[in-house]
Amino acid sequence: MPKTLFDKIWNAHVVHEQPGQPALLYIDLHLVHEVTSPQAFDGLRMAGRSVRRPDLTVATADHNVPTTVGRAHLPLEDEVAKAQLDALSRNCAEFGIPLYDMNHARQGIVHVIGPELGLTQPGMTIVCGDSHTSTHGALGALAFGIGTSEVEHVLATQTLQQARPKTMEVRCTGQLPRGVTAKDLILGIIGKIGIGGAAGHVIEYTGEVIRSLSMEGRMTVCNMSIEGGGRAGMIAPDRTTIDYLRGRAHAPKGADFERVAAEWLTLASDPGATYDTLVEIAAADLVPHVTWGTNPGMVVPVNGRVPRAEEAASSGDRRAYERAFEYMALEPGQPVQQIKLDRVFIGSCTNGRIEDLRAAAAIARGRRVASTVRAMVVPGSMLVRQQAEREGLDKVFAEAGFEWREAGCSMCLGMNPDILSPGERCASTSNRNFEGRQGKGGRTHLCSPAMAAAAAIEGHFVDVRSWS
């Protein structure tokens, strides 16, 4: 029977199976960060257990770290955050887990450094105590987020008990129009299926649009699978994947690499393989998107308007719309391009990669951030930061009035000092616009890096397609 990419990886990782029980799935790579791991390590210690495969486990400090330039030499003022970062260092030392700590040259957001260092490879099962682990599926891995109890389970056993999820094909046909990016594609998909639309499913993105995306673009798409409710997002490995991984620090080298690369190509879904659900997206219809509300499904075209309560699909949605109008301080029916901004955040595991910074810099070059806006660029990793500096992007940003910072999650969730003040409105390249996500009372609008950069310059949203 023809098999999907998901079937092939799942089947290859079943350690044990018996009727009426979830499968025991082997985990090839376990990524760990400071926020969701301390209680798991404590659990191990309390039960007198060890980490089964520290050699298949990698940790980084990303959520809490300050992004102030020169942070290595500054005291960490937040005592509670410091305690959590120290706990990660202690736990990694005690259990023999390699750690990319705050001052490491390869530190960065866990979902940026995995692929960038070649840790993430096609055909793997990858988990992390973080919902955006779906990002790694862009390289043809089965990667999903887990809770802290499951982190402890993987640390102790290198396996997970998992019920087999359903599969969804999101088939993206045609070509992305000029000025429309991977971010707009995924926002469009979420707008179509809704934020619970892929619940219980692993999504495979297929079609010409996906094939023509760069690895960075594919990661942006897979990253936000969780915003559509998906368990994971995946894309079959191809030449783009192989070219991306060749020469990466942890990837196999030389003849070994060419041998595994040939195996990776066999992972693609077989012709005629079937999925439980099919969603079709015609790329030609897509436009740049901006979220107006308090979840990623509340999204409209940049040339559109904030909806009216009557347009809501149900009474529950209607009340959610009304709450969102109030929280976001928006008028129903207001044109999106009239929305004025106080802050702009370019970064996160969705759009903090080199290609994202290039796209933002291309807009910023030779222009100035509006005097009413504070804009910052936070690279997804220290390697992205170094690469951007080699290309002179830091100067482009600095000359345009953007702050150029060190790597971390930063204002994507505001666990470190990078937060919005109550009432501040922000164009953000991150993935969640929940109430208070970027700071209590803060108002978040999600969009692509180019759209965010253009909004920083104009002080309000603009349609990048109408820019030169």
Place this chain on the structure above:
Amino acid sequence: MQAFRRETGVVAPLDRVDVDTDQIIPKQFLKRIERTGFGQFAFYDWRFREDGSLNPEFELNLPAYREASILVSGRNFGSGSSREHAPWALQDMGFKAVIAPSFADIFFNNCFKNGVLPVVLPEQTVNELLARAKERPGYKVTVDLEAQTVSDEEGPVAGFEVDPFRKHLLLNGLDDIGLTLEHGDAIARYEEAMPARLRGLTIAAVR
């Protein structure tokens, strides 16, 4: 893990859809390295005003719901982040079960791992429960995992589905790591036969 068999308690109605984990436990409280003590911060931004006083407009702040042990809410409850701090916070606040028309996958899973029972009921039934809890503050139901039923003083409200294996673990409060470790030999055999591609992985070597 704490076992769950049956719970009779006051229903707290949280009549909103898509309640995300950022609302259940906001990020500023995720820095704690313990599993306990999160209840005081649950729904923080909704529950408290700027000055730290209780927000009288937040539905769960009604005195009648303070002792509630069963939370009822709209579809897609627990969406967003994987933070297990969300079920920890609900549990610490006193909730033993959450009833909704649907749940986000990771949250749903995390509940089971902590002895909190997520119950999926049809939207219409959930709406009825919400209405009763709002009209009659102090309204109680019994959630019985063994029988897979929700009932109130007047009789049965609805039956619900639950994965038999999860039910077994929860009824007996079993530690699933312990169960997995019983398959230690199978894991070791899998590792011995691990495909060659994994030997290309050299995590420890790159520093």
